[in-house]
Amino acid sequence: MIRRLAARDVGLWKEIRRAALEEAPLAFGRTLAAFHDQSDDDHRARLATSHTYGAFHGDSITGSASWRALGPSGTVEDHRAGLYSFFVRRERHGQGDADALLARVVRDASAAGILQIELDVVTTNARAVGFYRRAGFEQVGLTPRALRRDDGFADEYRMILRLDA
Numbered sequence: 001m002i003r004r005l006a007a008r009d010v011g012l013w014k015e016i017r018r019a020a021l022e023e024a025p026l027a028f029g030r031t032l033a034a035f036h037d038q039s040d041d042d043h044r045a046r047l048a049t050s051h052t053y054g055a056f057h058g059d060s061i062t063g064s065a066s067w068r069a070l071g072p073s074g075t076v077e078d079h080r081a082g083l084y085s086f087f088v089r090r091e092r093h094g095q096g097d098a099d100a101l102l103a104r105v106v107r108d109a110s111a112a113g114i115l116q117i118e119l120d121v122v123t124t125n126a127r128a129v130g131f132y133r134r135a136g137f138e139q140v141g142l143t144p145r146a147l148r149r150d151d152g153f154a155d156e157y158r159m160i161l162r163l164d165a
């Protein structure tokens with residue numbers, strides 16, 4: 001089951017975000033340390049201003065996805081949205097949770113007038129790249145040294161899913 005998270009769901013959001021950054025620290029542009037630096041009010045503000053979803057099995061949160069428009073309504077960028085915090089717990093991989101999360105993002109973003117969903121993914125994250133390709137995302141660019149970590153740089157692909165194709 002997929003449902004949108006509201007500001008009152010800050011506990012669930014922190015739980016799944018912590019799991020993501022612990023399980024897949026190399027997949028995201030944020031570190032666990034930066035996550036710990038954020039207050040509950042910071043997290044609530046994010047939930048209030050973005051479209052963030054949880055995947056649930058019973059009472060357990062097993063995945064997350066978040067999108068936001070890249071330009072305010074009425075601007076020349078208001079057809080674009082970014083996809084962030086896309087994550088499914090390892091024990092749920094390969095079972096359709098990621099498809100369900102993306103389908104909900106596509107449905108809600110389309111209803112809001114979004115025509116393309118954009119993301120950045122570390123080039124060595126083969127499973128995520130494989131998932132996005134299968135879902136119809138097209139690789140449109142590569143940012144060398146997109147992330148700087150203690151053990152070196154990581155490159156990222158920019159990928160785009162056209163919703164009006």
Ligand SMILES: CC(C)(COP(=O)(O)OP(=O)(O)OC[C@H]1O[C@@H](n2cnc3c(N)ncnc32)[C@H](O)[C@@H]1OP(=O)(O)O)[C@@H](O)C(=O)NCCC(=O)NCCS
Binds near residue numbers: 024086087121122129
């Ligand atoms: C990315 C993520 C949400 C995808 O969810 P998932 O349940 O693992 O995805 P699926 O199993 O449905 O799809 C993965 C696809 O990649 C393919 N794949 C798996 N490992 C692969 C590899 N090493 N190389 C290429 N493709 C691979 C799978 O075969 C599958 O495609 P198929 O169903 O056509 O066989 C999940 O793996 C995850 O949370 N990863 C850690 C966090 C992360 O990387 N987030 C993305 C940040 S941009």
